[in-house]
Amino acid sequence: MISNHHQSVMFKESIDALNLIPNGIYIDATFGRGGHSQGILDQLNDKAQLIAFDQDLSAIEYAKEKFNDPRLTLIHSPFAQMHTIINEMGLNGKINGILMDLGVSSPQLDNAQRGFSFNAEGPLDMRMDQTSGLSAAQWLQAANEEEIANVIYQFGDEKKSRHIATRIKKFQLEKPLETTLQLANLVSDVVRGQKKKHPATRTFQAIRIFINQELKQLSDTLEQSKNLLAPNGRLSIISFHSIEDRIVKRFIQKNSRQKSLPKGLPIANQALEKMPFKDLGKQSASKEEISHNKRSRSAILRVASRNS
Ligand SMILES: C[S@@+](CC[C@H](N)C(=O)[O-])C[C@H]1O[C@@H](n2cnc3c(N)ncnc32)[C@H](O)[C@@H]1O
CATH class of the missing domain: 1.10.150.170 (Putative methyltransferase TM0872, insert domain)
Structure with a gap:
């Protein structure tokens, strides 16, 4: 039997990083088996909304079967379609936080028929969608x-x-x-x-x-987040390898660093350019988590807050 279990990585840290507002509107860009989504829903009231994306139909089917929550909207789509979908929902600029837990889930890896594993014989597929x-x-x-x-x-x-x-x-x-x-x-x-x-x-x-065009999906979505997020809205992003993390790091740095200003001008005359984000730093998984979930070893969580 194929297991449907996925142990969420950096669960508490990544949800705390969203600084949840009880009646806020949130996006879980990578639903998986909904561990993070459930953690978010548990802290929201009945006026709140959670929009969850996954490009894997089996994740969405699982969610439909197991999650019966009127606050949850499920979307079967690559997350880089987020700007179009959220725009159509009339929620552009109103999102209070976006969580991304990148990569593949355990059910995807563990099902040999999906073709992600080099340890088990299966068709060489590797498509999340x-x-x-x-x-x-x-x-x-x-x-x-x-x-x-x-x-x-x-x-x-x-x-x-x-x-x-x-x-x-x-x-x-x-x-x-x-x-x-x-x-x-x-x-x-x-x-x-x-x-x-x-x-x-x-x-x-x-x-x-x-x-899966994973890097393009990630960089496109990061760009879109500038328009999607409400003032003080948070980005909470977990990546699992250095190529991915570099994209997140560079995006946050580029959009949070104050550009150097021309020397010699009195401060009052300088047009201070407001950057879109504030960099709230990075974290790795705790030793304790790593000891019981090997997958968390390589996880890096980066957090940023949309400036008002
Ligand atoms: C690491 S798992 C997420 C696990 C989830 N946080 C949980 O707690 O169960 C990543 C999930 O994101 C989905 N995913 C990855 N890249 C995606 C993309 N570009 N668009 C939509 N879904 C994506 C995968 O199909 C997979 O189900």
Whole structure:
């Protein structure tokens, strides 16, 4: 049986960071199995609203079955469609907080049929939204060697990216590359694993990021948050690898740093430019959390507040 359980990471810290107003309007951009959503709903009153996104239909189906809460609106969509959807709801500039808990959920990873795992045989799919786009197998078939190498290098930091791409194309001359273990074994022939890390970790991460356009989704949504958030509205974002975290960090820094002002002008004459956000810092998971949830090891929570 496939487990539907996902243990929410940095649960208390990420919800506290939203500084919840009991009757506020909030977005959970990554519903998953609704752990964070439930935590938010528990602190809101009956006038509040929570709009939850997930591009995985199974997350939305789970929510429909398990969550019967009139304050919750469920949206099956990539979160980068947020600005259009929230605009249509007439809520632009009225959102009091957005939570993003990035990446894949345990039910996605644990279900071999989804193709995210290099440890279990399944179709090489890797789409969070299986209702659209190319699966990893389809993309690997259509892309040329250089495109594959670039993705594996850029999104996986994999030094052997060229070798891996060559091996993939060689394999495909004989037969289609269709399963997770075919890819994992092929990568293992080229890359040596480090300590407890499977040799295919970086390759799988890279292809998954590319297939789901994860970095573009993230940077587009961060930009949109400027218009979506109400004054003092919060961004609370948990990322799981350095490429993702760098995007969040740079966005917050760029939008919260006071630009340097021309020297020599009296302060009173200087047009102080108001930045969109205040940087409220970052946190990692506690030792205690890491001891009982391995996945939280790499989590970084960044928080920012929309200036009024
Ligand atoms: C780490 S899980 C979230 C877990 C959730 N916070 C919980 O407590 O159960 C990430 C979820 O976000 C979804 N997701 C990731 N990227 C997305 C995107 N760009 N648009 C919509 N949903 C996305 C995934 O399908 C997955 O269900």
